[in-house]
Amino acid sequence: MREISTRGLKKLIDSKKKFILLDCRGIDYYLWEHLPGAMNIRWKYMEEKAIRMITDKKALIVTYCDGFTCMASLKGYKTLKKMGYKNVFEYSGGTADWNAQGFKTIKNPKYRIAENVYRFPNQVFYDEQVNSYLIEEDDFILLIDGPQQLTDEHEDFILYFDKPIKVFMSHGPTAGETELLQKKYRAKIFLHKKDEKNEWLTIKPDVLFEDGYEFSKNLRVIHTPGHTRGSSTLHDMKNKVMFTGDHIEGKDGKIYDFFKHRDGTEGDIKMRFENAKRLLEYDFEKILPFHYDIIPKKAKSILLEFIHKYS
Ligand SMILES: [Fe+2]
Secondary structure: OEEHHHHHHHHHHHHOOOOOOEEEEOOHHHHHHEEEOOOOOOOHHHEEEEEEEEOOOOOOEEEEEOOOOOOOHHHHHHHHHHHHOOOEEEEEHHHHHHOOOOOEEEEOOOOEEEEOEOOOOEEEEEEEOOOEEEEEOOOOOOOOOOOOEEEEEEEEHHHHHOOOEEEOOOOOOOOOOOOHHHHHOEEEEEHHHHHHOOOOOOOOEEEEEEEOEEEOOOOOEEEEEOOOOOOOOEHHHHHHHEEEEEOOOOOOOOOOOOOOOOOOOOOHHHHHHHHHHHHOOOOOOEEOOHHHHHHHHHHHHHHHHHHHHHO
């Protein structure tokens, strides 16, 4: 067993010597916070991934995880040794000790929105950054709109949870590469019945839902047509979040003003407005849309302001 101390690792990083710092935890932990320069391979996938990602068996490698109570760095270390890597060290202090010594980490809080809600990384839809979210429930994970491009990063993220996958499509045109999830992971795709004939729909949904459909006791569908006939909002009652798709979006701290910005993609704006009003009957603090910005707090009063402006 070869170990490296916090001081030793700090020295190694400062020396600018080439080495591989390997975060052995799940991708969600890695995205949340990792040591500077670290890459991520979860210990569970070490064998299949290291063989592709670390081709030099003599490379200097340091594994780490959360700290003394987490075994991921040790498991990663052992697998690498078994695979024939000659120059592996374990940093068992992990993020806990690194932080305790006051050293800097890289943080990405934007990926974690609530305790069991994540923003799915790096989504691009027609050259625009868009959002897809993941909710972890007890016996499944639910993606709010699927991946536009299913990359390794996304697959790691999904595999980390290791649960059956469901995909809530906020409306017809958001499928992207969701079909790959359907084929490769037997993900079940959910879409509102009225978007089954949407002209932009590129996927065959498994379940057609209607207003009031419940994914779990915390997650209920509200049918909010306007942008498309089937546009739906998902209400996460536990976290007080509205996943609004293209129905209501955030822009510069306000509601995206679909009255002002008509470019032909807004749909039936009168109907959209009426259904925006309806959301005020529910309890929520955040709006997480498909396009543009999230509204991370006070979303209900921001929506109320918008409604007042046009009522
Ligand atoms: Fe849309």
